[in-house]
Amino acid sequence: MEVRANSMAIRVEVDDATGRATGVRYVRERDGAERLQRATVVAVCGYSIESPRLLLNSASRRFPNGLCNNDDQVGRYVMVQGATQTAGRYPDEVRMYKAPPPEVSSEVFYETDASRGFARGFSIQTVAPLPIGWAEHVLAEGHWGRALREYMRDYNHWATVGVLNELLPQPDNRVTLADENDQHGMPVARFDYSLCENDSANMAYSAKVIRDIVLASGAQDVLTIQRFAHLVGGCRMGTDPSNSVISSDHQSWAVPNLFVADGSACPTQGSANPALTIMALASRLAERLVTRTVDPAGRSRDREPAHSARSTR
Numbered sequence: 001m002e003v004r005a006n007s008m009a010i011r012v013e014v015d016d017a018t019g020r021a022t023g024v025r026y027v028r029e030r031d032g033a034e035r036l037q038r039a040t041v042v043a044v045c046g047y048s049i050e051s052p053r054l055l056l057n058s059a060s061r062r063f064p065n066g067l068c069n070n071d072d073q074v075g076r077y078v079m080v081q082g083a084t085q086t087a088g089r090y091p092d093e094v095r096m097y098k099a100p101p102p103e104v105s106s107e108v109f110y111e112t113d114a115s116r117g118f119a120r121g122f123s124i125q126t127v128a129p130l131p132i133g134w135a136e137h138v139l140a141e142g143h144w145g146r147a148l149r150e151y152m153r154d155y156n157h158w159a160t161v162g163v164l165n166e167l168l169p170q171p172d173n174r175v176t177l178a179d180e181n182d183q184h185g186m187p188v189a190r191f192d193y194s195l196c197e198n199d200s201a202n203m204a205y206s207a208k209v210i211r212d213i214v215l216a217s218g219a220q221d222v223l224t225i226q227r228f229a230h231l232v233g234g235c236r237m238g239t240d241p242s243n244s245v246i247s248s249d250h251q252s253w254a255v256p257n258l259f260v261a262d263g264s265a266c267p268t269q270g271s272a273n274p275a276l277t278i279m280a281l282a283s284r285l286a287e288r289l290v291t292r293t294v295d296p297a298g299r300s301r302d303r304e305p306a307h308s309a310r311s312t313r
């Protein structure tokens with residue numbers, strides 16, 4: 001294996017006649033030289049903003065609106081997690097920085113509970129902002145100058161609890177190309193994102209739950225910061241080209257030897273930290289490519305074609 005460090009992929013090249021990916025065009029940062037790496041299989045793994053950006057920038061005659069984007073799915077359904085944190089001040093020293101975050105977590109509120117009035121839920125975790133994160137936390141409640149200094153000096157008496165809310169996949173939360181280019185002449189990504197009512201209700205509910213927990217544990221003072229974490233989606237996995245970019249084998253619907261293997265593949269967010277899932281999926285794809293369970297020349301070998309699966313029902 002060879003790693004071409006400090007290189008920026010700018011296009012996935014496709015043969016318009018065969019519809020197959022032929023390689024990746026990239027720029028070497030050290031001298032700005034443009035190179036084409038030919039390939040029999042291309043796996044895109046730039047994450048939720050950069051993978052859609054790369055595909056959208058790889059338009060061709062066959063894919064005039066961006067590679068794999070004839071169904072207008074590339075860049076859609078990008079999700080973040082709500083990540084509100086509430087800190088409590090305790091009379092004794094806690095020294096939260098000594099514990100790994102999250103040291104303790106709860107999934108009691110993870111699944112939908114209709115009585116709460118919104119779909120899905122959130123996890124709760126102990127977290128431990130280090131001093132710069134702690135300053136942001138304090139600033140979020142408007143403390144500045146002398147008050148900020150006092151809160152910073154008091155750091156060792158504070159402990160923090162956070163949530164990760166599962167926010168819903170929305171087609172209009174998406175990456176597109178902006179009218180501005182980077183140093184390589186590649187359009188930068190534009191990201192549009194807004195919360196739906198369900199997201200706001202989930203976040204408001206969870207913020208109250210962690211505030212209640214911190215107060216019930218004897219905190220003398222509380223500080224809350226509303227924040228977001230963990231992108232996923234953008235080239236989502238699905239069952240149909242009309243609502244997704246790749247199959248459950250990460251194989252793009254449009255180009256059989258093009259795969260997407262990063263967080264952009266996730267169709268939902270969940271309330272857990274995503275990195276282990278992303279790594280497990282990438283490892284699964286690597287295994288399937290090596291064992292040829294998934295075939296870059298055509299469909300996956302352990303799957304029946306959709307029409308024959310349907311005819312057996």
Ligand SMILES: Cc1cc2nc3c(=O)[nH]c(=O)nc-3n(C[C@H](O)[C@H](O)[C@H](O)COP(=O)(O)OP(=O)(O)OC[C@H]3O[C@@H](n4cnc5c(N)ncnc54)[C@H](O)[C@@H]3O)c2cc1C
Nearest residue numbers: 007008009045046047050230262263264273274275276278
């Ligand atoms: C501050 C921070 C803390 C986090 N903490 C946690 C945590 O505690 N737990 C957890 O589960 N997750 C955490 N995450 C999220 C986690 O890091 C991501 O979900 C995960 O790394 C995504 O994996 P990925 O492979 O999809 O993308 P990445 O890990 O982002 O890898 C994509 C790579 O592609 C490169 N790239 C992009 N475009 C191009 C291009 N055109 N050409 C060449 N290279 C390109 C990028 O430089 C990058 O190296 C955290 C994220 C941040 C920012």
